[in-house]
Amino acid sequence: MTQNILVYIDHFQGSPSSASWEAVGAAKTLAGELGASVTAIVVGAGVEAIAKEAITYGADSGVVADHAEFAEFRPEPYADALSKIAAEADVLLFPTSGRTRELAAMVAVDLDTGISPDVVAMEIDGGAVLSTRPIYAGKLLSKVITREKRPQILTLRSRAFPKPDPDDSRSGDVSSADIAPGEILTKVDGYSEAETGVSLSDAAVIVSGGRGVSNNPSLTPPDDITDEKEQEVWRAQAGFKLIGELAETLNAAVGASRAAVDAGYIPYVNQVGQTGKVVSPDLYIAAGISGAIQHLAGMRTAKTIVAINKDGEAPIFKLARFGIVGDLFEIVPALTQALREKLDK
Amino acid sequence: MNIVVCVKQTPDTAATVTVEDGKVSWGDAPLVLNPWDEFAVEEALRLKEAHGGEVTAISLGSEGATEALKQALAMGCDKAILVSDPNFSGLDSLQVSRVLAEAVKKVGEVDLLFFGRASVDSDTGITGSQVARRLGWPALTLVAAIKAIDPGAKTISVERMLEEGRQLVSGPIPAVMSVVKEINEPRYPSFMGIRKASKAEIPVWSGGDIGLTETLESAVTWPEVFAPPKIETQCEFVEGDTPVEIATKLVDRLVEEKVI
Ligand SMILES: Cc1cc2nc3c(=O)[nH]c(=O)nc-3n(C[C@H](O)[C@H](O)[C@H](O)COP(=O)(O)OP(=O)(O)OC[C@H]3O[C@@H](n4cnc5c(N)ncnc54)[C@H](O)[C@@H]3O)c2cc1C
Ligand SMILES: Nc1ncnc2c1ncn2[C@@H]1O[C@H](COP(=O)(O)O)[C@@H](O)[C@H]1O
Numbered sequence: 001m002t003q004n005i006l007v008y009i010d011h012f013q014g015s016p017s018s019a020s021w022e023a024v025g026a027a028k029t030l031a032g033e034l035g036a037s038v039t040a041i042v043v044g045a046g047v048e049a050i051a052k053e054a055i056t057y058g059a060d061s062g063v064v065a066d067h068a069e070f071a072e073f074r075p076e077p078y079a080d081a082l083s084k085i086a087a088e089a090d091v092l093l094f095p096t097s098g099r100t101r102e103l104a105a106m107v108a109v110d111l112d113t114g115i116s117p118d119v120v121a122m123e124i125d126g127g128a129v130l131s132t133r134p135i136y137a138g139k140l141l142s143k144v145i146t147r148e149k150r151p152q153i154l155t156l157r158s159r160a161f162p163k164p165d166p167d168d169s170r171s172g173d174v175s176s177a178d179i180a181p182g183e184i185l186t187k188v189d190g191y192s193e194a195e196t197g198v199s200l201s202d203a204a205v206i207v208s209g210g211r212g213v214s215n216n217p218s219l220t221p222p223d224d225i226t227d228e229k230e231q232e233v234w235r236a237q238a239g240f241k242l243i244g245e246l247a248e249t250l251n252a253a254v255g256a257s258r259a260a261v262d263a264g265y266i267p268y269v270n271q272v273g274q275t276g277k278v279v280s281p282d283l284y285i286a287a288g289i290s291g292a293i294q295h296l297a298g299m300r301t302a303k304t305i306v307a308i309n310k311d312g313e314a315p316i317f318k319l320a321r322f323g324i325v326g327d328l329f330e331i332v333p334a335l336t337q338a339l340r341e342k343l344d345k
Numbered sequence: 346m347n348i349v350v351c352v353k354q355t356p357d358t359a360a361t362v363t364v365e366d367g368k369v370s371w372g373d374a375p376l377v378l379n380p381w382d383e384f385a386v387e388e389a390l391r392l393k394e395a396h397g398g399e400v401t402a403i404s405l406g407s408e409g410a411t412e413a414l415k416q417a418l419a420m421g422c423d424k425a426i427l428v429s430d431p432n433f434s435g436l437d438s439l440q441v442s443r444v445l446a447e448a449v450k451k452v453g454e455v456d457l458l459f460f461g462r463a464s465v466d467s468d469t470g471i472t473g474s475q476v477a478r479r480l481g482w483p484a485l486t487l488v489a490a491i492k493a494i495d496p497g498a499k500t501i502s503v504e505r506m507l508e509e510g511r512q513l514v515s516g517p518i519p520a521v522m523s524v525v526k527e528i529n530e531p532r533y534p535s536f537m538g539i540r541k542a543s544k545a546e547i548p549v550w551s552g553g554d555i556g557l558t559e560t561l562e563s564a565v566t567w568p569e570v571f572a573p574p575k576i577e578t579q580c581e582f583v584e585g586d587t588p589v590e591i592a593t594k595l596v597d598r599l600v601e602e603k604v605i
Contacts, residue, residue, distance in 0.1 A: 012508075312582075
């Protein structure tokens with residue numbers, strides 16, 4: 001019997017994530033090996049266009065659960081809908097996000113099946129999907145398989161699978177699953193200061209700063225800042241301004257070490273590492289970061305790492321492809337300038 | 346308020362973990378309270394201090410796996426319970442969530458059930474949502490702040506940390522919450538707390554105690570663990586007389602290597 005692979009398309013208020021298309025691409029590869037079909041599932045309000053878009057990325061067909069009350073994501077009603085749609089599926093793939101982690105977890109309970117989150121590789125083993133996922137903050141990898149139960153649920157780490165190019169000539173059916181949400185217990189009251197700029201998890205390039213970003217004694221804070229701690233944060237902000245300018249030139253996201261976050265230089269959402277975000281960009285530039293094991297846990301899979309540090313012995317250089325031993329307050333602006341000239345910005 | 350915190354015992358994050366004979370080994374690194382769970386314990390204690398009540402820490406683990414619970418007691422939890430049964434070893438999250446949900450039911454009337462964001466060993470971060478689903482309670486995951494809680498009206502409103510920003514959500518209690526590190530600064534156990542914890546007798550609940558005597562079958566298996574291939578990088582140090590020269594050389598190299 002042909003297997004069927006479902007891919008859940010993750011979106012924030014109607015904007016699908018780029019990792020969703022990576023998941024469609026990965027599903028397509030699996031489908032080739034299993035002789036299966038790929039169906040994109042979208043739950044939301046007015047989301048038919050998203051299902052059509054999924055077809056351009058490689059899905060054969062789409063199913064939408066469309067209802068005004070699905071406008072704002074809540075895991076419980078979404079899980080109710082998805083568990084109905086996916087009950088007979090062989091494989092259910094998700095792109096990993098805060099939303100899909102809880103959604104996938106709940107669907108696994110509903111359908112009494114296994115789940116493998118944060119998958120970085122997949123292969124077929126005896127007709128089932130054998131996945132590989134990092135454990136112990138990436139210090140080890142584990143293979144995971146759901147042998148008997150169906151569907152096999154996997155969430156794929158962003159940027160672990162290539163994003164296919166969309167093909168507008170592809171077509172397929174989009175049908176509607178007639179599902180209305182039941183009573184929804186929670187209410188979304190709003191959002192406060194949404195993060196601006198490029199998101200860390202999706203970024204192809206990341207420029208990160210660490211504790212070294214405050215280390216510029218030649219900068220004199222204004223007279224009204226007398227507290228030593230506040231002076232340090234003031235200096236760090238000057239440093240992160242340079243980091244930000246470099247990031248902007250490269251269309252990159254800004255990251256940070258925990259030391260920088262804990263010292264109040266930059267918000268926690270920017271933290272990379274074991275207790276922050278795990279990222280896998282093509283290029284990671286670390287400035288003023290020593291390279292503690294917990295930081296490396298969050299960025300060691302970056303394709304190319306560039307380290308800028310005053311201390312030539314800093315452990316970050318062990319992982320770096322390119323290293324500059326020097327003061328980031330001199331190197332970072334020079335780098336921004338050189339890039340602007342090269343990239344004609 | 347009656348608050349339960351689920352805590353897991355994990356190796357210290359600074360441990361060097363390796364694979365020996367196909368099994369994970371962390372040498373003689375100590376086992377500790379999962380660092381993420383410290384934030385959950387702290388938040389539970391703060392709520393108790395503000396509203397009265399009791400905090401119970403529950404851990405599912407092998408016999409004698411009481412380090413995490415002792416740490417939770419030392420921080421100030423009133424009770425600790427180890428759920429342990431030969432039938433419960435090596436379970437996946439599907440079954441762990443089942444065991445924890447049954448243990449919570451046995452505790453009785455619970456208002457809030459706390460989880461850490463994820464275990465630092467398995468890095469899964471799904472158990473809280475799964476327990477919530479089993480109990481039929483709303484799941485408020487990745488909570489960065491509790492904005493308001495009304496134990497009388499049985500309502501709660503929280504701020505959650507999403508990729509897109511902070512989301513404000515309200516709902517009824519009982520509820521399940523998983524917390525992120527922004528929520529608080531966990532306290533260090535006091536000297537008195539540590540003494541009290543070291544003397545505490547921690548009750549053990551078996552499968553029979555929570556009504557789970559049938560064999561629990563994990564849905565997933567882990568056929569292999571292995572160390573990632575060593576990334577062989579030779580760091581190429583870019584040098585020059587001035588920052589401009591160094592920067593220009595680096596940009597040229599990045600272009601040559603097709604990085605940018
Ligand atoms: C349970 C646990 C979880 C953790 N999780 C994380 C995590 O998720 N992410 C994380 O990053 N850390 C994490 N840590 C912390 C980690 O152990 C380190 O303390 C932290 O990464 C250090 O940050 P840093 O490199 O910015 O600071 P430091 O180690 O202080 O390094 C600063 C570096 O800047 C250099 N420097 C100083 N001035 C300049 C200058 N002007 N120009 C150039 N270079 C300069 C110095 O030579 C030094 O190498 C965790 C720790 C624990 C215990
Ligand atoms: N064996 C366990 N006993 C008690 N709580 C657990 C156990 N495993 C996981 N948890 C809780 O579930 C959270 C998420 O764990 P995980 O889904 O394993 O990443 C942890 O932070 C703990 O709060």
